[in-house]
Amino acid sequence: SCGVDLTRLFLVGASNGTTSALDYAVAHDEELPDVTRMVWPSPGTYTETQHAIDDHLMQLASMRILLIHPESEDYAERFLDPQPAGWDILALEGGAHGTRNFDDGALEAQQLGAIVEFLTP
Numbered sequence: 001s002c003g004v005d006l007t008r009l010f011l012v013g014a015s016n017g018t019t020s021a022l023d024y025a026v027a028h029d030e031e032l033p034d035v036t037r038m039v040w041p042s043p044g045t046y047t048e049t050q051h052a053i054d055d056h057l058m059q060l061a062s063m064r065i066l067l068i069h070p071e072s073e074d075y076a077e078r079f080l081d082p083q084p085a086g087w088d089i090l091a092l093e094g095g096a097h098g099t100r101n102f103d104d105g106a107l108e109a110q111q112l113g114a115i116v117e118f119l120t121p
Helices: 017-027 053-060 075-079 098-103 105-119
Strands: 009-012 035-041 064-070 087-092
Touching: 009 017, 017 035, 017 053, 035 098, 035 105, 064 075, 064 105, 075 087, 087 105, 098 105
Parallel strands: 009 035, 035 064, 064 087
Antiparallel strands: none
16 A cells, blocks of 8 residues: 555665675565665675575576675675676775765765666666
8 A cells, every 4th residue: 555566676785784685685485575676885795694695696686786885895896707787886986884975975975876876767
């Protein structure tokens, strides 16, 4: 009744929240909706604490993922070669970890602009 479209489930998880988003995407109960897109500000090795991305690439290839990271954190760069289709990677020059980019006007605008563009059908 609230107009939710469960065929377009988007998950956003920043920093360690990327772990929860990935866990749901690859291991949710089959009665729950599938993920179509994810936004990961500041993913890192902790993202794969419970599920290795390489073990689920076929499943993850069916969704779009936006990885946003400060240039000082290079974990997301491992997906550049080859970059899975539908995955976008944004390195923020002078960016900070996690949600801290929302505390800086210019970085906030850059990050929000990328997220809005990514989530727009």
